[in-house]
Amino acid sequence: MRIDLHTHSAASDGTDTPAELMRAAAASGLDVVAITDHDTTDGWAPALAARPAGLTVIRGAEFSTAVPIGARRVSVHLLGYLFDPDDPAIVAEHQRLRAERLQRGLAIVDLMVADGIGISRQQVLDIAAGAPVGRPHIGRALVRAGVVDSVTEAFSSYLAGHGSYYVPKLDTDLRVAVQLVTAAGGAAVIAHPRGRGEFRALTAELIGELADLGLAGLEVDHPDHDAADRAELTEIAQRFSLLRTGSSDYHGHNKSLTLGQCTTAPEALQRLISRTSGATGPIGGSA
Numbered sequence: 425m426r427i428d429l430h431t432h433s434a435a436s437d438g439t440d441t442p443a444e445l446m447r448a449a450a451a452s453g454l455d456v457v458a459i460t461d462h463d464t465t466d467g468w469a470p471a472l473a474a475r476p477a478g479l480t481v482i483r484g485a486e487f488s489t490a491v492p493i494g495a496r497r498v499s500v501h502l503l504g505y506l507f508d509p510d511d512p513a514i515v516a517e518h519q520r521l522r523a524e525r526l527q528r529g530l531a532i533v534d535l536m537v538a539d540g541i542g543i544s545r546q547q548v549l550d551i552a553a554g555a556p557v558g559r560p561h562i563g564r565a566l567v568r569a570g571v572v573d574s575v576t577e578a579f580s581s582y583l584a585g586h587g588s589y590y591v592p593k594l595d596t597d598l599r600v601a602v603q604l605v606t607a608a609g610g611a612a613v614i615a616h617p618r619g620r621g622e623f624r625a626l627t628a629e630l631i632g633e634l635a636d637l638g639l640a641g642l643e644v645d646h647p648d649h650d651a652a653d654r655a656e657l658t659e660i661a662q663r664f665s666l667l668r669t670g671s672s673d674y675h676g677h678n679k680s681l682t683l684g685q686c687t688t689a690p691e692a693l694q695r696l697i698s699r700t701s702g703a704t705g706p707i708g709g710s711a
Contacts, residue, residue: 427456427688429482430503430615430671435467437560439676442467443474450476452683458482463521463556465509472707480708486615488521490595491625498625502601506700507610514608517596522556528593529557535589542569559583560678575678599637606638609702613641613669617657619648628660635664640699645670645686667695
């Protein structure tokens, strides 16, 4: 059984519509796919409406969270699975995060416009098409304007976290997010714990604290992780009785990642499902 528990559609910053994502998942040979768009569940209904026979869909979301380190806040992403989408606290936090993303995205665009870069607020909003505005949408605007050749190049230059156009956003505290997902009947799994900036914040001590708060697992097998990262995370997961997942983090043509590039073991998926009591179990017959 091939299981990919972290994918994005155009409901956030992917380039495939939810329906296209479902068809691509089936065509790639996946048996189970999770749709985990950033800070939204808007892709769930169209994904389920387009679900090919034989494909099981796990409904989820990727929450924007942060861990304070001194005067700084380090961004960490948290995957929430099979939670109740109507839980009032989840709904309110998603609304706040969407507004925060919009404000931050437009502030980045304004900085670029002030420097004479040929993009506009409206272009970015048109590309986002109602999805929570993110840096990948700005990257696509930069590609269309001929400023860069790819979204990857945009992230390594104009959109880099250390660059002059970086604007922080007020993400949910990680500890609070774990408790929100768990209270809504879901299972919380830290996304790519050793990728990007997360390694600066996610010590074994903090992960143990999060396990006590309800954290269900770690995304161990991810394209951002090398063999040493995976070995370290496996040891931490075993120490705190956390399940281990594997995922592609697929975003369509925004990133050079393929569906099923990393996968989750069937027994890990069953452990994840057993941790949930929300209103959104798996849809399909193979999970």
